[in-house]
Amino acid sequence: MAYIEINTHISVGFNKELEDLKNSVLTMGGLLEQQLSDTLHALKTNNAGLAEKVVINDREINSMEIQIDEECMRIIARRHPTASDLRLIMTIAKATADIERMGDEIERVAKLISHSNVPDSESLKSSMLVIGEHVLDMLKDTLDAFARLDLEAAQKTYQNDETIDAQYKDLLSITILEMQQHSDELENWLEVLWALRSFERIGDRCKNVCEYVIFLVEGSDNREI
């Protein structure tokens, strides 16, 4: 396993910069977690206002991505990081991009709710909530693995994507059946398909972040070619 210690440079300033950078990703991740949690709550309670708030808050996540990108660039230019420091910054830059895209996926689901376009089907809603809760759990575990740079947790969470993919496939078949029965609301049902796809994509992006954590901690590239 590679050797990771952020706080042991001779330069106190560099220690602080890396610590702040890592914390900023957790702040961004924390907001994302809240966004997903709010979206699921809005879905459960038909709360269009809360969903609208999620849509607006996505701008905050976008702004954080830009700030973190700039800080990564600044640190690379000023500190010339190497080895684990370089891997940390690469990991953060890439993870941040994935977190921002997860924000977009959540925004898509939130828009569906805020526009009151969710078809009136209890079974659909509960299925969406089930996959949504799974995705939320995976997101929490992913951010936790990143916060603790925990290789084992990252490897375990990485596997969870398979469950989400399987759930997505099942939901897709059920939804297509429902669509056939409600051809008058086809547009709304298509939106539902996109929302389900969004949940599945969040799972994929969590998997990406887990790969980055494994790369950072272990020093080996785990990505599929």
Place this chain on the structure above:
Amino acid sequence: MLKLFEHDKLDVNNLTPEQTAIEVRKLNLHFGEKQVLEDINMLIPKNQVTALIGQSGCGKSSLISCFNRMNDLLHGCEVSGQVLISGNDIYHRKQNVATLRTRVGMVFQKPNPFPMSVFENVAYGLKLQGVQQRRKLDDAVEQALRETGLWKEVRDRLFESALTLSGGQQQRMVIARALALKPEILLLDEPTSALDPLATLHIEELLNQLKMQHTVIIVTHNMQQAARVSDYTAFIHEGKIIEYSDSDSLFTMPKRKQTESYITGRYG
């Protein structure tokens, strides 16, 4: 929007007098027929680290030497323009150069310990100023050595020859010698080029701490070092300032193509 990072930056073109340590106005420097510096105008911020970078012979060392009139010692040197410290032109005929050099200390490329004890080295400037009281000297030496992080390493060998210290320790002792005089400004002319990488990092970290009490100006041909240690950077080429700004901007998005070429290693 939530601000994730705080980086205080001053606009070096618009510093208030309180923020300014040195103001350079229309400075020209000739050595005989050769013009070394041409129309230099700059404001150097107080309690910050400012780096001067550029190729060998570009005039960066000559510029830093203007700040405590070290160039006066060179044959054929002619200076025009003004260098103002606390609003006073240091090239005014009434300026006492010895006093100036206690206010503006200088450290050079190679550590230059005098062949005497560590204590005597650090106390040297104070003794020259006429300080004789043992208690005062003891306190000043201890404080200066603490400031450079050297105290713990040398407190048991204060009266051994300074020549027995390592290169990095000697350079920190030389900085302590300058600090003992409590200068407002510390000039460093390639202070780490004779040191190994670890000793270099210790000196760089020291500079970051020194800026709390002093304004630090460093000349370095090592761009990476300038990027690491400085808050502000001036790129000098053929005696002119090409670009001068906060180091974040200069090293990520320089405004001038010439600066971009130099810092990316494209400049011949």
